[in-house]
Amino acid sequence: MENLALIAQVQGYTAIALGLIIGLGAIGACIGIGIMGSKFLESAARQPELIPTLQGRMFLLAGLIDAAFLIGVALAMFFAFANPLLARFG
Amino acid sequence: MSAAEHATTGPANGTEYINHHLTHLKVGEGFWSLHVDTIVMSVLLGLVTLAMFYSAARKATPGVPGKWQAFVEMVVEFIDTTVKEVFHLDRSFLAPLALTIFVWVFLMNAMDLLPLDLPGVIMGWFGIHYWRAVPTADANTTFAMSLTVLVIVIFYSLKAKGAGGYIHELFTAPFGANPLLWIPNFVLNLVELLSKPVSLAMRLFGNMYAGELVFMLIALLGAGVFTWTIGSTVGFVGQLLAGAGWAIFHILIITLQAFIFMVLTVVYSAMATEHH
Numbered sequence: 001m002e003n004l005a006l007i008a009q010v011q012g013y014t015a016i017a018l019g020l021i022i023g024l025g026a027i028g029a030c031i032g033i034g035i036m037g038s039k040f041l042e043s044a045a046r047q048p049e050l051i052p053t054l055q056g057r058m059f060l061l062a063g064l065i066d067a068a069f070l071i072g073v074a075l076a077m078f079f080a081f082a083n084p085l086l087a088r089f090g
Numbered sequence: 091m092s093a094a095e096h097a098t099t100g101p102a103n104g105t106e107y108i109n110h111h112l113t114h115l116k117v118g119e120g121f122w123s124l125h126v127d128t129i130v131m132s133v134l135l136g137l138v139t140l141a142m143f144y145s146a147a148r149k150a151t152p153g154v155p156g157k158w159q160a161f162v163e164m165v166v167e168f169i170d171t172t173v174k175e176v177f178h179l180d181r182s183f184l185a186p187l188a189l190t191i192f193v194w195v196f197l198m199n200a201m202d203l204l205p206l207d208l209p210g211v212i213m214g215w216f217g218i219h220y221w222r223a224v225p226t227a228d229a230n231t232t233f234a235m236s237l238t239v240l241v242i243v244i245f246y247s248l249k250a251k252g253a254g255g256y257i258h259e260l261f262t263a264p265f266g267a268n269p270l271l272w273i274p275n276f277v278l279n280l281v282e283l284l285s286k287p288v289s290l291a292m293r294l295f296g297n298m299y300a301g302e303l304v305f306m307l308i309a310l311l312g313a314g315v316f317t318w319t320i321g322s323t324v325g326f327v328g329q330l331l332a333g334a335g336w337a338i339f340h341i342l343i344i345t346l347q348a349f350i351f352m353v354l355t356v357v358y359s360a361m362a363t364e365h366h
Contacts (some may be wrong), residue, residue: 025197027312063343063350071296077303 006045010085018076036061104310111206111306112179113229132225135197139190148291159253165193172353177360179250184359187242188352191235195294196348198226202301203337203344206309227298231292236287236294239355243286243362250363286358290351297347301340 040058044051079085101107114125127246146162155163169192173185203221213221225231247256260279293310312329 059346060350060353063293063346067293067296070300071292074296074299074303077300081105081112 007086010083014079014083014085018080021072021076025069025072029066032065033062036065104313107310107313108303108306110220111210111222112303113220114222115218125222125230127221127223128225128228128231131201131223131233134199135201136194137224139193139197141188142193169352173356176356177363179363184356188356190346191355192352195226195235195351196345198224198231199298199344199348201225202227202298202305202340206305216237224298224302227293227302229295232291232295232298233287236291239290239358240283240287242355243283243358246359247362286354290354294347296348301343303337304336305333305340308336329348335359 036058043054043055101110115127117124117126124251143162144253146159150159164278166189169189170181170185173181173188177184204223209223213219250356251259261272261276263279264274265275265278306331309334312322312326315326316322
């Protein structure tokens, strides 16, 4: 019975942690993309002839900005379905 | 236990379905376990990559190109332009490497667009019950590739600066040559050197793993459709919409991640040949 209470506690804290990982990561990624996108639009309006080059660079940067967020999501998903912290309880 | 169960009854609940789809076909124990499905899929897709370019090279004509030749020429020119912008030494090794990385990683990522249960059905005909079709959603693949890139970066550093020059740079850049600064310099250089393969591998792995997992969660939305309740039917329609939307978005992610892996390989190699 006490084992069940301990398992429930680990599960509960894990759930809160997953929410924080994904939520905080999303905030960072979205603000980053927003700033980068606004700069791109500004420079595109200033120099329309550079749009193809800038667009290529923009997609590259989008992938790099999203990297840390998606690593966090992958780790969170891993904890959701194969929680290693529960291994202590067998 | 699980294999026999799934052969006859199917998964008992959503979590078991997802856990089943996240299990690799493993041979061996502990450190020596091999993910047979990852190895087979990545070798197969590597052969497809080679066959693509071999067939184009075989049938190449200097006259008006056919469609396949035009496409291959487009890809090769794109890679060559990208490498030429950044890397200023002899690119007869790096450009083909970049081409291989781009096309191979793109094909491996594209396995994520297959219907989720399709590999399971096909492998079921051979009596295999676990098969993960996306090699790059396995951290082993991405780390294997990025550790190879690390070796290539160190190789280029040695080639451009010599062994002595490289070790000198490890201990004296960026702060200075004062012996007191050797330890901070070395720590900083070590962190910079090791963070490259880790971030390369984790970026690709995280994107593909999360993508696969969202596909599985979308599949669970419509899983109960044959119970013919209102909720399950709405769920099924939701699965079609969400699945279509996520797949379209994922096409962009697949291409982007392959492109990023390739560009970063080239950029790291170029940085390794810079002198200070």
